[in-house]
Amino acid sequence: MAGTRRTTMSDVARASGVSRATVSFVLNGTANQTISEATRDRVRLAVAELGYVPHSIARALREGASRIVVLQVGGLPRGHALESFIDGLDEELAAAGHGLLVSYGDRSLESTGTLLEAVSPRAVIDLPALYSRPDRDVADGGWIDGLAAHAMTQVSFLRSRGHLAVAVAEPNRPDPVVALLAGHVRAAARELGMPRPRSVRVGETDTTARRLRAVTQDHRITAVAALTDDLAIAILAAMTDLGLTAPKDLAVIGFDDTRHGALWRPALTTVHIDARAFGRRAARNTLGLPADDTQPTPARVIQRASA
Amino acid sequence: MAGTRRTTMSDVARASGVSRATVSFVLNGTANQTISEATRDRVRLAVAELGYVPHSIARALREGASRIVVLQVGGLPRGHALESFIDGLDEELAAAGHGLLVSYGDRSLESTGTLLEAVSPRAVIDLPALYSRPDRDVADGGWIDGLAAHAMTQVSFLRSRGHLAVAVAEPNRPDPVVALLAGHVRAAARELGMPRPRSVRVGETDTTARRLRAVTQDHRITAVAALTDDLAIAILAAMTDLGLTAPKDLAVIGFDDTRHGALWRPALTTVHIDARAFGRRAARNTLGLPADDTQPTPARVIQRASA
DNA sequence: CCCATCTACTAAATCGTGTTAGTGGCGCTG
């Protein structure tokens, strides 16, 4: 059992009485090569009988890259949208014979580099980098460009419910991605003629409560727009500790429709994003395939109890 | 820029005036090869100057496997423990020059197989398979074997708080892993002389509430042990809808110390597991390295408000 | 009848590394 050699292209060639080159041509449907239908059948039969599977490493060595795409997530907020984005990416890549490898590289640059070197992926989608560069292309399927619209959906919902001034809940640690998201929320507020939203930085529960109280000294502020559902939940928890209830004392809206939001009491109102479609588009973009015609459905508000 | 060829071993050999083989011997410290120190230095200098990096694909082709380990997670409950397990695995593998690739393959078997084939990993750690086989080895660093003890920690905490009969919260969909976990909880209860715990299957919030009410008809039941924190939170949500409060009407304990548990009101009491240490041990096991002497710290209860 | 074109293939180079077998030179020993 230990000595069973893997079946290679040479085996197939020998079994079907042709050369290795011919086998390759048949299997890859190489253009500008004429192979008779009879020969094609012989080759395909041999492949089936021997159970031949191409050795991807040999192929990668020859082609210069493996049929794998790496998605670098880094410290991006995890959640529903990211998972859906990954699902969409994976689906479309699989359809094109590629695999997806996700790297949550909080790790040092060196080890991530080693990993990338080891896989030699056909392409790398570096989401944090895409977020921070202003001159990004559409490698992410337009997701990030859509963020401005998503933020507008969130803020204009609050506006339509009669809130004239809002605060924005953001994570404690500084991060370019966070800054970008918060910037979109502020821009949306400005566009709607609302005062510049003050920010509530979310950390430990007690300090969060303190900060929340400080911000709500301004009695014009009647709602909080959170950059993620997790942040929204932290705000709701702080409110409970302060004896406030949503939406009566303060309305709260999240972003990204996570499982936990629906379970919270009061259930969290949030923004749902069709990230799967963005993932599919990102896949087609990175592989250089023609764009699909399916449009991502626009972001929509899931209205529950908290706002 | 496009035409820059990568620097190969031949380049290094030429630059240092030796053969490719010698370069390989020097870089890999091959045994039974005598190379003079002077030559070693010349080679190392050339490597540094040319910025040579070995081509992992070529190496993988030659060696038969890449320096990558794949962790298959499948449908396992995500959470804090899994993340820590992954972190520990990653640390230790990186220290040994290997990379970790995580596959959440809910996907069809075929595409996962293709991905594995494409990477040709040195080893595959298939957690769901490990969970379900009774004759598993210690490829997971003893994590799963520890689960019985973990369940005992959870149940005996409830017992020590005066709860004489408990229910167990488990997910709706049937799954061998779930069955295993639930079995441990039941075994722990039996060992403590408690009646066999009835199960509450957690689905949509309203049906969960209905099932919870049905189970708590039995007034001896005063606590719920949940297989994961997420399930515990779902129970707490259902309790809110039923007008019950924890821990007065029913105590709830989770498993795995997720972020959300601490935020919930009442804050969730849960079991914390040192999964990172299990990850490190798993890494050493799969690579065939001698076992480390660090023992995982035993599971402990994080007592908050809910139990 | 000759040349060109097309069909249906094949031989061999190539990707970059690891490793086995071998080789000249040198010192030492009997």
Added chain:
DNA sequence: CAGCGCCACTAACACGATTTAGTAGATGGG
């Protein structure tokens, strides 16, 4: 001084696929 062992290397094959260049034979046009 033959013979042996040791040192410090090198030549060449192997891994398994892709792709370029080329070649017999059939067909067709003038």
